[in-house]
Amino acid sequence: MQEDRLLKLPGAYVIAIELNEEFVGRVGSLGQICLKPGQYLYFGNARGPGGIRARIKRHLRVDKKTHWHIDRVTLAGQVVEFLVVPDGCECSLREKAMALTKSVVPVLGFGSSDCRLCPAHFLAVSGNSVSLLRKLAETAGGKIYSVPSLLPTTAAQPSTV
Numbered sequence: 001m002q003e004d005r006l007l008k009l010p011g012a013y014v015i016a017i018e019l020n021e022e023f024v025g026r027v028g029s030l031g032q033i034c035l036k037p038g039q040y041l042y043f044g045n046a047r048g049p050g051g052i053r054a055r056i057k058r059h060l061r062v063d064k065k066t067h068w069h070i071d072r073v074t075l076a077g078q079v080v081e082f083l084v085v086p087d088g089c090e091c092s093l094r095e096k097a098m099a100l101t102k103s104v105v106p107v108l109g110f111g112s113s114d115c116r117l118c119p120a121h122f123l124a125v126s127g128n129s130v131s132l133l134r135k136l137a138e139t140a141g142g143k144i145y146s147v148p149s150l151l152p153t154t155a156a157q158p159s160t161v
Ligand SMILES: [Zn+2]
Pocket: 090, 091, 094, 112, 115, 116, 117, 118, 120, 121
């Protein structure tokens, strides 16, 4: 119950994504990009109705139209876990994550078109993105969810967006 309430709040979130294969493709304004197989973190915020849950659900959908940069990557890879930080800021989470471990910006401007502070809202993690997510939760607060806890039936969701 507590967890459900948390997910309805507005705030920031971080999703851990695993790419099993190299991704090469055009991603909106970024043009052609190439991502190596590996682990990635994406930093976002959800301030609209439905809170973080609605946004995460969209990230998990397998039948969505690509709108954001990250949509191409979540379709190519797998969302493993996510961290929810109500009232958090995705930019400071990104900064903390970079300070905690060796991670690099794989594509300048990825996910950060509206941000003047960050080189990107997307990091390539050398090592394990899930353990980085745990370290991040220790310093920044928030709560980690595994994907099945939110959406046991992702593929069965009707397409409405
Ligand atoms: Zn930012």
